[in-house]
Amino acid sequence: MSSSASDEEVRAAYRRLVRLHHPDHNRGSAESARRFEEVQDAYARIKELRSHAPAEEPRPNAPTDQDLEARLAKMERDLREAHLARERARQAAREAAAKSFPRPSDEELGYVKTDDSFSKILHDAREELSDRFTEATEHPTAKRVGDLIDELAAKFTGESPPRPRR
Structure with missing residues (x-):
């Protein structure tokens, strides 16, 4: 060998x-x-x-270039500044997230009008029922359903409930 x-x-x-x-x-x-x-x-x-064989001799270091050292030093400074800026941004984000900003409700913004829209739905349901049961207005079940819808609508609008029909 x-x-x-x-x-x-x-x-x-x-x-x-x-x-x-x-x-x-x-x-x-x-x-x-x-x-x-x-x-x-x-x-x-x-x-x-x-x-037990000796290790290879280390290669001699390459001669240093002053311009290279200056560029490396600048890159290291830039890196430190970037780390500091990132940490400042994180801290600002944490502080902003910790602050409480009251958000207006959907009703305040005008997106939803719960009372009005729900009252309208109940009113429409009452009208629909009364149209369908015109011939059965004397039926006690039809009267009771109408009274319950009126009561529910009154609770949402804050009005006093109408008197039950007899």
Whole structure:
């Protein structure tokens, strides 16, 4: 093997030789046992030598460029300023979220007029019922339904309920 062989190549050669000379594969041959021991010893020595081998020398640092250092310093300042600006923005957002701004209701904004619209629905229902039950106005169930609708509408509008019909 070449002395420049990689660790993977050495390991592959070791495994191949161990398989080839293992005594169990060679019917207990004394020659195979001797060769097997030699392979084991050689591999152990190679591993030991490679573990104590000096590391590659570090490469010398490249000469520094004054302009490069100035640009790096400016970039670091810009980065610090950006972090500070982001933190100030977060703090301002937290403070704004903590403030309570009373929101006008939908009725105040004119989107919904609950009392008026509900009263209108009840009034329309009463009209519809009275149109359908004109011939049955004397029926007690029709009278009671009409009275209940009138009572409900009066509660929403704040008016006094009409007197029940008899």
